[in-house]
Amino acid sequence: MNQYVAVTAEEAAIPRDGVIKLHGAEAFEGMRKAGRLAAEILDALTTFVVPGVTTGEIDDLVREMTLKGGGIPATLGYRGYTHSCCTSINHVICHGIPSDKKLRDGDIVNIDVTPIVDGWHGDTSRMYLVGDVPTKAKRLVDVTYECLMLGIEQAKPGNRIGDIAHAIQTHAEAHRYGVVREFCGHGLGRLFHDAPEVVHAGRPGTGPELKPGMIFTIEPMINIGKPHAKVLEDGWTAVTRDRSLSAQFEHSIGITEDGCEIFTASPKGLHKPPY
Numbered sequence: 115m116n117q118y119v120a121v122t123a124e125e126a127a128i129p130r131d132g133v134i135k136l137h138g139a140e141a142f143e144g145m146r147k148a149g150r151l152a153a154e155i156l157d158a159l160t161t162f163v164v165p166g167v168t169t170g171e172i173d174d175l176v177r178e179m180t181l182k183g184g185g186i187p188a189t190l191g192y193r194g195y196t197h198s199c200c201t202s203i204n205h206v207i208c209h210g211i212p213s214d215k216k217l218r219d220g221d222i223v224n225i226d227v228t229p230i231v232d233g234w235h236g237d238t239s240r241m242y243l244v245g246d247v248p249t250k251a252k253r254l255v256d257v258t259y260e261c262l263m264l265g266i267e268q269a270k271p272g273n274r275i276g277d278i279a280h281a282i283q284t285h286a287e288a289h290r291y292g293v294v295r296e297f298c299g300h301g302l303g304r305l306f307h308d309a310p311e312v313v314h315a316g317r318p319g320t321g322p323e324l325k326p327g328m329i330f331t332i333e334p335m336i337n338i339g340k341p342h343a344k345v346l347e348d349g350w351t352a353v354t355r356d357r358s359l360s361a362q363f364e365h366s367i368g369i370t371e372d373g374c375e376i377f378t379a380s381p382k383g384l385h386k387p388p389y
Contacts, residue, residue, distance in 0.1 A: 149377030
């Protein structure tokens with residue numbers, strides 16, 4: 115049986131070994147600020163992500179915008195990671211490392227940012243289409259966004275993590291896509307990663323019950339091919355085993371009394387490509 119504990123903003127930074135935190139109004143306000151900065155950064159990138167731009171240049175811009183916005187990049191120095199975002203191109207599922215690699219016409223790329231603002235983490239990612247992208251890749255991106263939003267529809271008190279997972283899995287598999295199991299969403303707040311784990315494939319009515327005050331990410335990773343992933347020798351980059359295209363969207367949300375609040379929604383309405 116899962117354990118839950120109501121926490122103050124100060125107690126939110128304490129690791130609790132799998133106990134699910136129920137946050138108050140101060141935490142929700144902190145998450146709004148962090149989430150808005152994260153979303154504003156991704157909004158700003160919509161005109162910057164074009165053929166010829168390097169993922170390193172994207173990383174530089176993310177870092178500049180994070181600092182200018184009063185935040186700190188959560189990934190910078192996290193477990194030895196030396197960049198301010200993750201840039202995952204084509205068959206890279208997640209945790210792609212920025213470099214001097216140039217984006218090419220037809221690529222799809224996920225950019226994942228997490229600014230820390232006043233101690234709170236705003237974790238979000240979106241897909242970007244680079245130049246003229248093939249129809250099958252655009253369709254994958256569209257369906258992956260739909261998976262995220264269908265999962266969010268299930269994020270309300272009384273439901274369970276399995277209800278979120280089932281909504282995502284059912285929609286993805288209806289399109290004969292694979293749902294990555296090796297990575298999942300997670301609790302969030304003053305800790306970057308906290309309980310609960312938010313899986314993206316599962317049975318309805320299973321897993322932790324959703325209660326007001328829970329804060330976590332939903333971030334489905336969907337493959338055109340089989341669901342299987344592997345991590346490269348750099349220890350970070352996760353790719354599809356069959357080299358098929360992969361897409362991901364991510365929001366940070368908080369469970370309210372009658373549903374959920376999306377902290378990382380785009381202020382400009384730039385929710386999914388084309389932007």
